[in-house]
Amino acid sequence: MRRSMLMTAALMAMIAVAPARADDISDAIGEAQRAYQGGQFQAAQTALQEALQLLQQRGAANLAAALPDALPGWTAEEATSNAAGAAGLFGGSMASRTYRNAQDQTVEIQVMSDNPMIAQLAAVLANPMLAGAMGRLVRVGELRAIQANDGNVSMLVDNRILVQVQGDAPADAKLAYARAINVARLAGR
Template identity: 40%
Template sequence: MIRAFAPILAAGLILVAQPARADDIADAIAEAQKAYAAGDLSGAKQSLDVASQLLAQRSADGLAKFLPPVPPGWTAGETETDAAAAAMFGGGLIARREYSKGSAEVTVQIITQSPIIAQMGAMFSSAQMLGAMGKVFRHQGRTAVLTKEGTIQLMSGGTLVMIEGSGSEADKRAFLNAIDLAAIEKAGG
């Protein structure tokens, strides 16, 4: 009877004997814990910094799902997600994609968890300040602005949406319409 189960037992032992593969984030946290326990504060900090960066990258990748799909007749470049790219905005997460149709180009950026959001929040709470930037309008119950340079900017919760490029205002508004702002807010942005 034991011989009949021997292959099954052997397979089970092989599965049990092999540790489950942790992801890079868990590995970096475990390395930080080891370093901390050994009194290596510098090593612990470095491993936690790596874990933090990996978490930011994964969060930025998740942010990309909120970018608009490619409309009929348009083409799109690769989606760019990078926590480091948001450094020019003071940190945070950014997802970005360029779309083109003939000579028209539109770039959509979604930025969240950035200190610039707090700074811009004051501006978006003042219609007069926005009016000095360009043409103010309402979109899905939120205030937006079409700047004098032709960029649409909209704050949605803790997220800044920017749509720019050589495309027409109608093109940019169509891209804005394709963004699920409620879903971004629900996800914590």
């Protein structure tokens, strides 16, 4: 009974977030609903898991879309994105993109969302005293970020998205790339 109620709640929550047009996600949700109504609970669970994976993939693609184009004097590789287990041992979504200048220096932006490890780091980033011990506090738009001694930049968006800008390029280049990220898109605004 409890499992049935949980399955129904999960299904209803997914239906509420599903877009109105037909796509792979809504197809999987519809399949889950039909299986559930037909008493095929394992098939319903599998279809719900598929829908969740597809939602995570879409979320990872949205993370990648927030990464900036190459700044003047730089070239950019294609952005890559992964979801769930591929993003790390703890799940979530991840996207990254690497940039290179004429001196062959690189900047890599990595964005990770909805990973339990982020919650642990969020406590540090939210406290200016602790964050300051990790490096120099800088502002990236409205966000507080940490720029470490090596110039790498770390910041938290919407308390669930970790952005790390690293590489062997100068610190000012890393900060410029951090400021070029579409933070509003990352946060889903």
